Amino acid sequence: MRTISSVLILGSAVTLTLQNLQFGPDPYFWAFVHFCCVGSYRVFQKNFKSSHLSELEQQFINYVVSLLLLASAAHPTGDLFDVLEFPFRSSYKFYSGCFASGILGFFLLLAGVKLKTGPSLVHCAVWLFLAKILASGLSIFLFSTEFGLLTWCCIFMNHAAEALNIHANRALER
Template sequence: MNLARASLGLVFCIFFVVSYFTNKYVLSVLKFTYPTLFLGWQTFIGTLLIWVTAKLGWVEINGFPRSVAVSWLPGSVLFLGNIYAGSKALSILPIPFFFVLQNVSEVVFFFIVRLTLRERSSWMKIFSVNLTLISAVTLILYKPEFGPNGYMWAIIHLFCVGSYRVFQRNSKSSQLSDIEQQFINYIVSMLLLASAAHPTGDLFGALEFPFLMSYKFHSGGFASAVFGFFLLLASVNLKTGLSLTHCAIWFFMAKILASALSMFVFSMELSSVSLLCILTNHAGEALSINSDRIQIK
């Protein structure tokens, strides 16, 4: 049983790292900064793969009322904001910095839940939230060269991630499985991104992209969509097979692994202060997971 759980976690970590590295490669190395097309392609492939695997019986999509799907639309809009702002931020920020700011979504989640549901929190949770926030703010102040665009998009991303978690927790669409929620997210995002490709200028800008006819671009774009789908399946299996605490631990380990390996794969300057911010931020994340574990007990 422990071996099976460890296998689930390792598979998730592998797809997590590969998915982020592929996206970073297309966005930063190839410099394909046209998110409506890049994300439209990803969500199209994601929609297609979910539909095909459902037809083959590999994943389960049950029939659900239209009203349930409509009630999930705010979550789909938050999901689109999450991936759009996230791709813009990831194209500018190094992966370790990106995760430092993404972790602040836990602060957003904490304050929204605390204000709306009046839930009490332990001193460890409050301390971890402050540690995460302070380390992220310090990093922004110490490394201003990635702003305002990089940090602005990262802040939008973290607000969407935190708000999405709150919506997912409080949503009345309990009839939807994680796969069904993601299927709706992909369809809504694909349609909105397709309609925005021309007004944003991404459609014409992409036609002048120097790597448009390159096998590196096409293979990278295709791989990012496929790896994103496998990451989805791995995360769903992880949530199904493990407790919330163990899932959070594997997510934490995946981010640590991706941050560490990215320093060897992608060029970046890492000073002692920025390294301290990264370590402090992840320490706050670890404390947050531990406080949630204690609260569950």
């Protein structure tokens, strides 16, 4: 079931990438850089598991390293100065959305750390899954974008695959 779940998640991500070409290749490059940052954090976390660093300190190190990697990658791609031409740079909705995203992401991080120290990992995964569904549901109403049938199918397939993964982990935990 875990393999099927991973294939479904990968399939929905690739389908969305190939289907949604309205932004060009730049967002996908940054998604790849983010993927590399998350992967390097996972390697760091696995290698230093016996470290004396708390979960919050590890997350802080992850954010600092990601910020440095993204900032250093922004100059060669030309995105560093393209920020000045960003069309929503003077929009209060953009800044309030960024602020809300940061605050809610921080609280989600705190909740995740608290859940990992308390109940089982499956219980934590269920709560994080519900938070992702809530975030994706709210974003549909907050951002003005049009979704086609294929996009809706990919979103549903991604959520179903994550639920399947949680179910598979729950079965392994027993």
